[in-house]
Amino acid sequence: MYTKELIQKFGMINTKSIGTPISPSTSLDKDEQGKLVDETKYRGMIGSLLYIMASRPDIMFSVCKCAMFQLAPKESHLIAVKRIIRYLIGTTSYGLWYPSSNNFKxxxxxxxxxxxxxxxxxxxxxxxxxxxxxxxxxxxxx
Structure with a gap:
């Protein structure tokens, strides 16, 4: 379960889950006035979420939106990424199932x-x- 490993990797094991990967009222932008965060950590989180997207298309929009700010991530962007992880905490059993059958076309x-x-x-x-x-x-x- 890569999702559980990701939750543990970023220290969010005891964090409460949330019902949606992104808040409907959230409008992510460059946030020129925001506080910068560690780019390496932010990019690592985005990379891990991009990997999970292969079997979790429900987070695709949110992850791609957050990925737009990898050059200069701000605290508001990190909060949005952590919200996606909080969503994953409550939905670890979700995913696509790729059966090994001949009807896989x-x-x-x-x-x-x-x-x-x-x-x-x-x-x-x-x-x-x-x-x-x-x-x-x-x-x-x-």
Whole structure:
């Protein structure tokens, strides 16, 4: 369990868990006035979280947002990273399961309707990606 090792590595074993990886009211920016933190520690935390993302897509947005500030991380950025780890504390049993079966193929489907909207003549397109029998991604665009 790499997640448990990460929690221990960054000294957060006795920390309470939290329900979301990032607060909806959080707006991370450069924080010019904020106090600088140790870049090496911050980058190590981000690197560990990037590794976990392979099986935990639920933290992808939060980790990528925090990764944007590796050049000059401030205390506000470190607090956001620690919040992600606090989220992981309560969700250590979550993850993707990659079964070892022969039906482990990636399929992609797409469709489009060129200028199909009678009012504005805009096109609509969509795609979906399946890994085995599981939908892993989709999008639709007008």
């Amino acid at each position: 990636l399929e992609v489907f797409s469709d489009d309707d060129l200028a199909g909207d009678k009012e504005d003549r805009k096109s609509t397109s969509g795609t979906c990606q399946l890994l085995g029998n599981a939908l892993i991604s989709w999008n639709s665009k007008k």
